[in-house]
Amino acid sequence: xxxxxxxxxxxxxxxxxxxxxxxxxxxxxxxxxxxxxxxxxxxxxxxxxxxxxxxxxxxxxxxxxxxxxxxxxxxxxxxxxxxxxxxxxxxxxxxxxxxxxxxxxxxxxxxxxxxxxxxxxxxxxxxxxxxxxxxxxxxxxxxxxxxxxxxxxxxxxxxxxxxxxxxxxxxxxxxxxxxxxxxxxxxx
Amino acid sequence: xxxxxxxxxxxxxxxxxxxxxxxxxxxxxxxxxxxxxxxxxxxxxxxxxxxxxxxxxxxxxxxxxxxxxxxxxxxxxxxxxxxxxxxxxxxxxxxxxxxxxxxxxxxxxxxxxxxxxxxxxxxxxxxxxxxxxxxxxxxxxxxxxxxxxxxxxxxxxxxx
Numbered sequence: 001x002x003x004x005x006x007x008x009x010x011x012x013x014x015x016x017x018x019x020x021x022x023x024x025x026x027x028x029x030x031x032x033x034x035x036x037x038x039x040x041x042x043x044x045x046x047x048x049x050x051x052x053x054x055x056x057x058x059x060x061x062x063x064x065x066x067x068x069x070x071x072x073x074x075x076x077x078x079x080x081x082x083x084x085x086x087x088x089x090x091x092x093x094x095x096x097x098x099x100x101x102x103x104x105x106x107x108x109x110x111x112x113x114x115x116x117x118x119x120x121x122x123x124x125x126x127x128x129x130x131x132x133x134x135x136x137x138x139x140x141x142x143x144x145x146x147x148x149x150x151x152x153x154x155x156x157x158x159x160x161x162x163x164x165x166x167x168x169x170x171x172x173x174x175x176x177x178x179x180x181x182x183x184x185x186x187x188x
Numbered sequence: 189x190x191x192x193x194x195x196x197x198x199x200x201x202x203x204x205x206x207x208x209x210x211x212x213x214x215x216x217x218x219x220x221x222x223x224x225x226x227x228x229x230x231x232x233x234x235x236x237x238x239x240x241x242x243x244x245x246x247x248x249x250x251x252x253x254x255x256x257x258x259x260x261x262x263x264x265x266x267x268x269x270x271x272x273x274x275x276x277x278x279x280x281x282x283x284x285x286x287x288x289x290x291x292x293x294x295x296x297x298x299x300x301x302x303x304x305x306x307x308x309x310x311x312x313x314x315x316x317x318x319x320x321x322x323x324x325x326x327x328x329x330x331x332x333x334x335x336x337x338x339x340x341x342x343x344x345x346x347x348x
Contacts, residue, residue, distance in 0.1 A: 020242070040245070044268025048238030051230075052269075055242020055250075058228070059205065079231025080238075087228070178273040182245045 001135040003097055003158050007033045009135065010095070010142045014038075017064045017093075017146070018185060020053040022046070022073040024104030026097060028167050030068060038184040041170045041177055047076030050094060054084055057092040060185055064091050064146070071098040071112035078120065084151050085124025092150045094121065099160045107160050121153035128152035189317055190348050191216030195224075197321055198251060201328035203278060205243040207236045208253030213282040213344055218253065233258030237265035240277040249331070250277040256284055256301040256341075257294070266308055266337060276331045279310070279339040286343045305339050312339035315346050 003025060011034045020040045021027040027041040042049050050067050057065040074081065074096055084092060096117060101107040122129045128148040132141045138156060145154045170177070194217050206221050207228040221227035230236035233254045240250035254262070259281055270277065284290050285298015305312045311330050313323045327338045 042269070044272065045234070045238065045265050048235060048241075048265060048269060051235040051238030052242040052245075055205075055239040055244075056246045057242075059243050059246035059248055077232070077235055077238075080235050083228075083231055083235070174273040178245060178275060182247075185246055 001138070001156070001158050002161060003029050003099070003103075004033070005135060006097060006138060006156050006158055009138045013139075013142055013146060014066075016187075017066050018053075018056060018060075018181070019066045019068055020049050020056070021068045022049040022070045024070065025161075025165070025167065026068050026070050027170060029165075031170050032168055037180045040181040041172075043170060043174065047073050047080075049073060050077060050080040050084065053092060053094075054080065054087070054089065056185065057089040058087065061089070061091055063185065064093065065089075066093045066095060069094060069096045070103070071096060071100060071117060072102045072110045074117055075110055075112065075115075081121055082124050085121070085126055088125065088127070088151060090127075090150045093145050093152045093154065094126070095145070095154045095156065097156050097158050099158045101160045103160055118153055118155040121155075126151045126153040129155075131155045131157065133157045189320055189346060191218070191220045194320065194324075194347060195220045197324045198278075201324050202249045203251045203328070205240065205248035205250040206253070207239050207243075207250065208280070209233050209236060209255070209258050210253070211255035211282040211284070213255075213284070213342055214253055214280065214347060216347060232261055234262040234265040237262045237270060237277065241269055241273070241275040244275045244277060249328075251280055252277050253280045255282045256297050259301060259304055260297060263304070263308065266310065270337045271308070271310075274335040276335050277337050278327050278331060279337055281339055281341050283314075283341045283343045301341060305341075310337050310339050312341060314341045314343065316343075317346055320346070
């Protein structure tokens with residue numbers, strides 16, 4: 001399963017969830033799959049998508065907040081996984097697309113092949129934790145994670161893209177992304 | 189000025205979300221925040237800037253507390269998140285290495301802290317006991333008008 005294939009399964013299940021995207025291909029692929037006002041694309045500040053999502057989730061407990069994260073991003077900010085486990089936001093779902101490489105910079109390896117990120121989440125106190133390896137099991141897992149009590153951690157093993165994908169960058173300016181997301185947060 | 193006094197000024201100026209990484213110079217402020225149950229103890233200063241960015245988009249006016257050592261940690265978070273997306277927060281930065289008097293690990297960062305803020309184009313003021321009220325009001329006004337982060341540098345001896 002590639003990132004694009006995984007998103008093709010998950011994105012149509014989304015309704016009014018707020019989705020904070022990690023930088024790189026995760027933002028770009030999701031933007032090209034279905035650009036929605038409830039999407040925040042973090043184009044820089046690698047590692048901080050889960051921190052941003054936590055800041056939203058703590059202040060809007062009635063809204064479901066999802067992070068589309070990557071293995072490189074999670075490894076860069078493991079403290080955020082620990083903080084989410086400590087604070088127990090029931091409305092936060094942490095989805096990690098784990099391809100074991102830094103995909104946006106040429107597929108240099110990360111260490112998520114040696115270290116199971118879902119076990120770090122489990123020991124940090126996430127309430128629901130699951131690892132999905134195949135497209136066949138992704139749909140039912142994703143459906144369950146959209147409603148299960150959080151904090152929840154869904155790790156999806158994906159293949160790195162073998163050739164460089166010609167995928168467009170985010171065309172909105174950063175202030176426009178933020179303003180649109182703020183308005184989506186205010187919408188009940 | 190006590191931490192409780194400073195907290196009151198921050199609340200009056202509209203600040204309503206508090207996170208950061210501690211420094212001994214703001215011990216009493218963090219104790220006040222913890223008593224009121226309104227402080228998120230972050231693990232790193234850049235993560236605190238990310239948390240504040242999320243809180244800001246959810247309608248809050250956040251404060252990020254850190255030692256100036258943490259200013260080094262969060263430079264990229266400020267440059268590639270807060271500043272480009274126009275997500276303001278108040279950075280309350282304790283000034284270790286002030287006037288070259290401190291332990292060796294604080295001297296270089298103490299020397300360059302204001303220069304780093306100027307280079308980042310983050311407006312800032314240095315707190316003193318006499319001007320603290322004006323400075324907090326200035327910070328809140330500047331933050332609202334610019335939609336950008338602002339910083340208050342806190343030298344030793346100002347907060348009891």
